[in-house]
Amino acid sequence: MSCTSVVLELRLEQYLGEDGSSRIVRIYFTEPEHESDMLLLLYLVWKSPGPIGLDEQTQHARTAQFRADQHGF
Numbered sequence: 001m002s003c004t005s006v007v008l009e010l011r012l013e014q015y016l017g018e019d020g021s022s023r024i025v026r027i028y029f030t031e032p033e034h035e036s037d038m039l040l041l042l043y044l045v046w047k048s049p050g051p052i053g054l055d056e057q058t059q060h061a062r063t064a065q066f067r068a069d070q071h072g073f
Contacts, residue, residue, distance in 0.1 A: 006030045007028050007029070014049065022048075024048075024053065028060060030042060042063075043064040
């Protein structure tokens with residue numbers, strides 16, 4: 001991701017909420033270099049569709065990067 005150094009993103013299909021609203025689920029993770037068989041989940045979160053979701057997505061990626069940094073990645 002362009003706003004992070006070690007975070008990868010997995011995009012899931014849209015989810016239709018009980019109120020009829022659409023949400024897009026994202027999983028943010030990293031692959032630690034010193035653990036070749038490990039994926040470290042950093043953040044599981046949903047974002048809004050459309051332009052407003054882009055700002056949310058950037059903030060979510062930065063949160064995931066912060067979590068990776070706390071673990072020394």
